[in-house]
Amino acid sequence: MAQSDTVTRILDTAEVLFAERGFAETSLRNITSKARVNLAAVNYHFGSKKALIQAVFARYLDPFSERFHSALDELEARYEGRDIPLEVLLETMATTVLTVPAERNSLKVFMRLLGLAYSQAQGHLRRYIQQQYGDVFSRFTELVRRATPDLPDAERFWRLHFMLGTVIFTLSGLDALRDIAEKDYHQHVSVRDLVRRLRPVVVAGMNAPLPDERDVEHHADTVAH
Amino acid sequence: MAQSDTVTRILDTAEVLFAERGFAETSLRNITSKARVNLAAVNYHFGSKKALIQAVFARYLDPFSERFHSALDELEARYEGRDIPLEVLLETMATTVLTVPAERNSLKVFMRLLGLAYSQAQGHLRRYIQQQYGDVFSRFTELVRRATPDLPDAERFWRLHFMLGTVIFTLSGLDALRDIAEKDYHQHVSVRDLVRRLRPVVVAGMNAPLPDERDVEHHADTVAH
DNA sequence: GTTTGTTTAAAACATGCGTTTTTGTGGCTT
DNA sequence: AAGCCACAAAAACGCATGTTTTAAACAAAC
Numbered sequence A, B: 001m002a003q004s005d006t007v008t009r010i011l012d013t014a015e016v017l018f019a020e021r022g023f024a025e026t027s028l029r030n031i032t033s034k035a036r037v038n039l040a041a042v043n044y045h046f047g048s049k050k051a052l053i054q055a056v057f058a059r060y061l062d063p064f065s066e067r068f069h070s071a072l073d074e075l076e077a078r079y080e081g082r083d084i085p086l087e088v089l090l091e092t093m094a095t096t097v098l099t100v101p102a103e104r105n106s107l108k109v110f111m112r113l114l115g116l117a118y119s120q121a122q123g124h125l126r127r128y129i130q131q132q133y134g135d136v137f138s139r140f141t142e143l144v145r146r147a148t149p150d151l152p153d154a155e156r157f158w159r160l161h162f163m164l165g166t167v168i169f170t171l172s173g174l175d176a177l178r179d180i181a182e183k184d185y186h187q188h189v190s191v192r193d194l195v196r197r198l199r200p201v202v203v204a205g206m207n208a209p210l211p212d213e214r215d216v217e218h219h220a221d222t223v224a225h
Numbered sequence C: 001g002t003t004t005g006t007t008t009a010a011a012a013c014a015t016g017c018g019t020t021t022t023t024g025t026g027g028c029t030t
Numbered sequence D: 001a002a003g004c005c006a007c008a009a010a011a012a013c014g015c016a017t018g019t020t021t022t023a024a025a026c027a028a029a030c
Helices: A002-021 A028-034 A040-045 A049-079 A086-102 A107-119 A123-147 A153-172 A174-185 A191-206 A215-223 B002-021 B028-034 B040-046 B049-079 B086-102 B107-119 B123-147 B153-172 B174-185 B191-206 B215-223
Strands: none
Touching: A002 A028, A002 A040, A002 A049, A002 A107, A028 A040, A028 A049, A049 A086, A049 A107, A049 A123, A086 A107, A086 A123, A086 A191, A107 A123, A107 A153, A107 A174, A107 B107, A123 A153, A153 A174, A153 A191, A153 B153, A153 B174, A153 B191, A174 B153, A191 B153, A191 B191, B002 B028, B002 B040, B002 B049, B002 B107, B028 B040, B028 B049, B040 B049, B049 B086, B049 B107, B049 B123, B086 B107, B086 B123, B086 B191, B107 B123, B107 B153, B107 B174, B123 B153, B153 B174, B153 B191
């Protein structure tokens, strides 16, 4: 019983500290002391700090990947060959993202970790995530492609990342934003409240009119000097 | 002449390294060796690493703040009391953001730094930026408020941050995204090209329909377990 | 009951960090 | 010419980090 308890305690503590302060700013001594575990336990069980970081991600992304795959399976079965509407696809992704960390009560941590994976240098992490979970994302984008046949490929690519940016940025910087929001508007904001607000914005962004070609020149004028 | 040269070389090198790897991951030795400057020069000229970080930001944000203020002055004069359309406000902000770093040829660095300011822990930085440049942002949001009278205050607050997230996330993670985009679509993407694509998405996001109240309950069901 | 393998505990190690101190240098003032 | 001052260079300091090593505890296997 004592065997795996240490591993779990390390992971539980590490994910919180990583999410709060980033990877470089969180030392193994921070983790092990707060987890009331010996310092050497991390290197013993995981091998290195990098491996610990990847393990923290795997504990979120493995269930997510699995569930998202089956959700897409179910969706494809239900629509039996017909294109799945964009709103349904986005909705499915949202609920999957929300479902996974609900079991460990911390969507905030999950999103913050995703944000770190993007923003923090940590080249090994991006590579790990890409090669480990790239196929789920590819499958999703292919379905989105069929759902938006009128959108040029490049435009869809960018808009998907725009929307990804909106969600990750918002939910990962949630604490800071929440502070400002509550100071200015004296109202509490829950994650689900935010997701509710995000939905129409994301959909509208994906369905926005195509950019005007002439804009390019206009900007070129103002930028050059 | 040798006096300020060191300071400039430190700033030039630091901003690039910070943008590439983050603050904690960039040591003073990294900076000073690449800038071919003595290690102690940083602490001599800036006092500390924190102060260096703030100085790097100030070199971008001071001109930005000044120009944005005068751009808004001009705008308010031109509209003499009438509400300024949202598109014009966004456009003005965009061109100001694009103009400032154009002079030092690196919008990418500027946006990446902004992204770091959000995502990286670095409490001192957020405090510094807030107290130093909070008034420009307040002035801007007030004008946005008048431009979108039908939007509830909270909704407008969040949508502004959504859009901020879209832009910062995209432009700060530009290198990674550009790699993927060029691999998939074999086309080069310039920053101005991206801004052109961002514009309709941002406008559409701000003008999206208000969220449906019932959604809250729906999500609550799926999240609980 | 001894042995064996796994886990924890404690200590030590090597490295890199931000910062400080000391010394050297060149130019400007008095 | 002497002194001063701004700056640069080099070295050292103290500290925190990731990792490794050594020793102890403990359960399972024979």
